Every structure is written in structure tokens, then in C-alpha cells.
Amino acid sequence: xxxxxxxxxxxxxxxxxxxxxxxxxxxxxxxxxxxxxxxxxxxxxxxxxxxxxxxxxxxxxxxxxxxxxxxxxxxxxxxxxxxxxxxxxxxxxxxxxxxxxxxxxxxxxxxxxxxxxxxxxxxxxxxxxxxxxxxxxxxxxxxxxxxxxxxxxxxxxxxxxxxxxxxxxx
Amino acid sequence: xxxxxxxxxxxxxxxxxxxxxxxxxxxxxxxxxxxxxxxxxxxxxxxxxxxxxxxxxxxxxxxxxxxxxxxxxxxxxxxxxxxxxxxxxxxxxxxxxxxxxxxxxxxxxxxxxxxxxxxxxxxxxxxxxxxxxxxxxxxxxxxxxxxxxxxxxxxxxxxxxxxxxxxxxxxxxxxxxxxxxxxxxxxxxxxxxxxxxxxxxxxxxxxxxxxxxxxxxxxxxxxxxxxxxxxxxxxxxxxxxxxxxxxxxxxxxxxxxxxxxxxxxxxxxxxxxxxxxxxxxxxxxxxxxxxxxxxxxxxxxxxxxxxxxxxxxxxxxxxxxxxxxxxxxxxxxxxxxxxxxxxxxxxxxxxxxxxxxxxxxxxxxxxxxxxxxxxxxxxxxxxxxxxxxxxxxxxxxxxxxxxxxxxxxxxxxxxxx
Numbered sequence: 128x129x130x131x132x133x134x135x136x137x138x139x140x141x142x143x144x145x146x147x148x149x150x151x152x153x154x155x156x157x158x159x160x161x162x163x164x165x166x167x168x169x170x171x172x173x174x175x176x177x178x179x180x181x182x183x184x185x186x187x188x189x190x191x192x193x194x195x196x197x198x199x200x201x202x203x204x205x206x207x208x209x210x211x212x213x214x215x216x217x218x219x220x221x222x223x224x225x226x227x228x229x230x231x232x233x234x235x236x237x238x239x240x241x242x243x244x245x246x247x248x249x250x251x252x253x254x255x256x257x258x259x260x261x262x263x264x265x266x267x268x269x270x271x272x273x274x275x276x277x278x279x280x281x282x283x284x285x286x287x288x289x290x291x292x293x294x295x296x297x
Numbered sequence: 298x299x300x301x302x303x304x305x306x307x308x309x310x311x312x313x314x315x316x317x318x319x320x321x322x323x324x325x326x327x328x329x330x331x332x333x334x335x336x337x338x339x340x341x342x343x344x345x346x347x348x349x350x351x352x353x354x355x356x357x358x359x360x361x362x363x364x365x366x367x368x369x370x371x372x373x374x375x376x377x378x379x380x381x382x383x384x385x386x387x388x389x390x391x392x393x394x395x396x397x398x399x400x401x402x403x404x405x406x407x408x409x410x411x412x413x414x415x416x417x418x419x420x421x422x423x424x425x426x427x428x429x430x431x432x433x434x435x436x437x438x439x440x441x442x443x444x445x446x447x448x449x450x451x452x453x454x455x456x457x458x459x460x461x462x463x464x465x466x467x468x469x470x471x472x473x474x475x476x477x478x479x480x481x482x483x484x485x486x487x488x489x490x491x492x493x494x495x496x497x498x499x500x501x502x503x504x505x506x507x508x509x510x511x512x513x514x515x516x517x518x519x520x521x522x523x524x525x526x527x528x529x530x531x532x533x534x535x536x537x538x539x540x541x542x543x544x545x546x547x548x549x550x551x552x553x554x555x556x557x558x559x560x561x562x563x564x565x566x567x568x569x570x571x572x573x574x575x576x577x578x579x580x581x582x583x584x585x586x587x588x589x590x591x592x593x594x595x596x597x598x599x600x601x602x603x604x605x606x607x608x609x610x611x612x613x614x615x616x617x618x619x620x621x622x623x624x625x626x627x628x629x630x631x632x633x634x635x636x637x638x639x640x641x642x643x644x645x646x647x648x649x650x651x652x653x654x655x656x657x658x659x660x661x662x663x664x665x666x667x668x669x670x671x672x673x674x675x676x677x678x679x680x681x682x683x684x685x686x687x688x689x690x691x692x693x694x695x696x697x698x699x700x701x702x703x704x705x706x707x708x709x710x711x712x713x714x
Contacts, residue, residue: 152398152647182528184648184659184676203648203661203676207525207539210546214648235528238684246362261355261713271363 128176128209130155136177140170147216156214164200164217165227171204171213172232179204179213185229185239187247189221189273197221198247202229219249221272228254246271320348323695327356331434331699334709336683338698345694350687358713365673369638370396370470371616373673378464380677381711384423384654386415386455386467391651393468394549395660399647400470402611407595407602408472409551414485414588415458415467416550416651417581421492422451423654424532424574424581427706431571432503434703435512440502447495450488457481471611475618476604489586496582500575513568517689517701524565527685531656531678533705536573537565543652550651554591555584567697567704614640638668648676655679655706679711 130150137145137157145167147158159167171179184203191197196218204213219226228251229236240251241260248269251257259266268275326337335356341349361380365373377388390412397404404412425448429441452462457480459467467473503509519529521537534541540559544552560576562569595602607615616635621628634640644666650659656678663672682705689705690698 149646151645152649154648156646181525183650183657184661184674186661186674188663188672201661203659207541207546212648233528234523234526235681235684238680242680259355261358263355270360 128206128211130211133177133211133213136174137167137171141167154212154214156216158216158218161200161217161219161226164202164215165229165232167215168202168204168229168232171215178206178208181205181207182229182233182235182239183212185236185243187243187249187271189247189271191273193218195220198224198249200226200243200249221248224248225250225252227252228257230254245269248272319343325698327353331702333430333703334707334712336707336709336712338686338702340695340698342695345696347690347693347695347698350690350698352683352686354683354712356713357709361675361714362673365670367669369635369640369668370642370670371635372638373670374468375464375466377675378466379710380675380714381423381653381655381658381679381708382463383426383708384419385463385465386419387651387653388658389465389468390416390550391649391653391658392660393470394651395647395649395662396470396614396642397608397611398649399642399645399662399664400611400614401643402471402608402614404472404550404608404611405602405605406551406554407592407605408607410554410588410591410595411473411477411606412468412550413552413555414585414592415455417584417588418451418454418485418488420581420654421578421585422448423706424578427703428571428574428578429499431513431567431700431703432509434700435509437503437506437509440499443495443502444499447488447492450484450491454481454484454488457484469607469616470614472607472615474616476606485585485589489582489589492582496578504572504575510568512696512700513571513704514566515564516567516693516697517704518564518566519685519689520565523685523688528681529656529678529685530681531653532573532577533565533570533656533678533682535559536562536569538563543650543657547650549649555587557581557584567700570704614642641666641668650676653678655708655711656681675714677711677714679705679707680714683707683712 133155134148145157145159149156171177183205186201188199189197198219198221200217202215217226226249228240238260240254243249244257245259245262246269320341320343323340323342325340326332327335337353339351340347361376365376374389374392377392378385380388425444429444432440455465456462457478459465519537521539524534524537538561540561542559557580560573562573617628617632622632642664644664646663648659648661650657658678659676661674662670665671690701
């Protein structure tokens, strides 16, 4: 089993709907439409050849500059039999951050999805208990989104001018 | 009827539904000696039997991932220390290996073996804590006191290598900050000489101890199928019968050069988890021995290797030696630039996993080429185990719930991150 075979099987099944194939650092990555996430996960899980039955990780990333697809949900799957990993990504708009929950397929997705909800506000449809997990329940924002700077934005760690950069030419 | 019972009947009024309900809600934690950390379990119990459990976490959540988005790469190392603080060097080196992979640095064999040596010592220390604490939770304190002297020696070895004991901040991109001192090698040899005898004693005390076995066998079980569905890895998965180990499946740090077995259980109960960890301690011990022999061989073949403690090609990312910083201008400038986070790491997206003492510890890093990660996510094994905990203790006894928790080796720092 190789990345090439996985790519081929996926392309055969879903054709043009999959994009963004990438193989950097040896791991195959693929981007799919958000509404198809469960369909693809199910196929990866059930297919006799692919056997991606282990959900290693599930998390989210915020890209404020990608208009209409600001939030990215990243699934890391593992085929333990052939020992091959796969990264599946789906992008969703921040105005309507809805994506189907993977809990019917993987019990382990439960807390990972709660974490992504807690940090990024991703609304996993069909999740049995989509509540905050690490932060307090009273919080009314999603802290890992890039819209929240870490510290006082006016704080200056170092003055670039003193280091020969960013200064003006006299 | 006694006087007391009469008094109770006359004066105590119970809530309306309490007699029909016949169960008790019990808070196990957040700060309970049996939880070994700050997390809560709200148990619904019927007498001694656990009917349901709701775990609550987040009491020591430190926002690692958010903080990492602002810090230069070297300042993230101390954050990783505080994940699984029982085996901090593994977390450190996992992080550095992720960076090295992203940058494209290939470490020399001697550095790899030194890393393997430290990581396996960390695994032994972690398993010693976990297994001896399972015994403490069943009421047996002796074994704990036996093995802790040897964890102490492992901490002394860390101290010789890097100057600190618990949260070590050990390692640098490309290898180590400095070479191991002569005393460090001596202490490792002392450990290799003395440890087997104590470990044998530890096993003799517990492995076939009737009381210990009665308490552990059948407690908190999970099947291989359920464990995989939950995403279990490490000793907890192997105890259920799946021989998945990142060191073998996707070798890193020259693990392919070492000869070791993967202990596997069958039932996935507390006793199997205990036995798998014991087996792993022996395997790790053997790996440490092999690493010592390999390093000695390398030095014998080429005496110049003795001074090789980081990859020469990583110079750009490696802190200059302290004596150079104090005496050479170039080194001082470089040191300053690194501390100020002037050294950028190439753009890229990477997932790198190491076999932590607790299971697959993964780093998912997205770099945009800046001084800090664009996004850093830790795949922490404890987080995965603990969500399966209610399922594992349902229909068991309350006392089983306590040892099931310690056998999962849930570390609060890693759980909350």
C-alpha cells in the first residue's frame, strides 16, 4: 500500500470533488468539500483496501484571510494494517461553521470535537454533547481564533530599528 | 430499633424522590488523592457499583497551543516539558525532532543513540511511577518506596546532563546543548548495574501477589476493538492486545537499530496494563544497554565522535556553547538573535509522532515561515484515554474505578495541555 494507491482509490470514488493532494514529509494530504466529510471518512473506514480505521487526531485551524473558508478541520487517519497515514482537510465559513460530527464512526472524535468547538467554535452537527471542555462554560468567545491577539498588541518586544531593520533611510 | 434509629426516623426528612432513586452522586475529585491530579469524576453509584460517570477536565488548562503561536521555537520546549511531566525528555525530543524534520536536519548516529538512551530512561521513570502507584491504590505502599530510589537516580542522570530534574528542557534542535559529562555516564552505568535487582524485587512483590491480582484482574477492562475506536495507543492499547508501537511502525531517532520486543496483553484490564508496563521497563532497560554499547563502539571506531553531540549542519539553529558566547563576538550575536526569536523556521505542514511513555505523542505543526508556529497542536494520549474512562468503569466497583484511573496513567498536565 502506498500514497499513490490511496490517491487513486479516492480519485476513482470521488473524482473531481477532492483537491489539494499533497505529499510533503511523506504524508498524503487531501482537501474535501465540508458537506462530504462523513461520506469520505466512511469510505476510508469501510473500504477493504484502504482500511483507515484509526482516528489519530482531529483539530481545527483558523485562516482569517481565506474568505468563505476561514476554518479548516483537520483529520489525521491511520491505517494500522498497512501502516500508512492520511490527512484529510475540510474548509468551512466562519459565519456558518457547520460540519457533520465524526462521532458515529469514531468514539474518540467525541472529545476532540468538543475541543475544536471550545477553541474555534466549530459546530459539529450530530455531536452528542457539544459543550466546552477545557475552558469555562461562561465564555462567550472562541479563544484560538486568530482574531484574539495573545498579549497587549501595543507592547513592543524589540525595536526593529535598533537591529538594522524596519527603520527609515536618513 | 436503637435510640439513634428512632431519632433519625422522627427528625430526618428525606427529599421526595430519594427513596425511589436509591443511588448516590459522588464527586471523585477534582482534588482527591485517588485522582492523582486535578480532574473530576461525577459518579452515580448504587452502593459500591458504578452506574455512570461524567468526567470533567480543564482545571489546569494552560493554553499551550495559543501561547505557542507567539513564542519563538526554543521557547516552546519548556511548554512541552509540562505536558507529561513524568517523562519530560520524550516530549522535548519529540518536539525537536518535529522541527528537525521540517528544517531537514539529519542527526548523526551518536546523537540518535544519546537521545534514545535518555528517552528510554524517561520511559522507565514514567512506568515506575505509574506501576508503583497502581500498587499504592490497592493499599500496598512498599513497592512504591523500593522503586522510587531508582527514579531518583534517573533524575540525577538528567541533572548531570542538563542541570534540571523534572521539567528538563533537555535537548536542542540537532541534538543536545552540551556533551554528557563523565559523571553522567558513570551514573547511567550505576543505574544499569543496580536496577535489575530492584525491578525483580518489585515484580516478586506484586506480579503473583494474590491480593493484588484479585484487585486488578478484570478491573476497568476495554476490548481491542473499543480501544482502537477510541484512538488508544501505547501501553493501554497494547494491554488490549494490539501490538502497535510508533518506535516500530514508524521508526525515528534510529530505533530501527535496536533489538526489542513489544509486550502485549489480552484482556485490557488493569492487571494487563500493569504487566505490559513491567515488560516495557525491561525492554527499555535492554535498549539503554544497547545504546551504551553502540555509543562505545562508535567512539572506538572513531575517537573524534566523542565530541559529537549535535548535528554539525544544524549550526544555524543550535545555541552556541556558553564558553563561546562569553568569548566570541559571532557566537554572542548568534545567541542573542536566537533568544530574540530572529531565527525563522521554513514554511510547511508536518505531523510527527513519537512513542511517549503513555502512547503516541504527536505534534501537528503549521509554519508560515515566521518566528513562531502558525498553528501547533499536540496530540496527547491522555486526552484520548480519559474519555473512555466512564465506559471502562461502568458496572464495576468504586474501588475498581480508582485503580482503573491510575492504570490509565492519566497525567493532568497532558490531559489539559
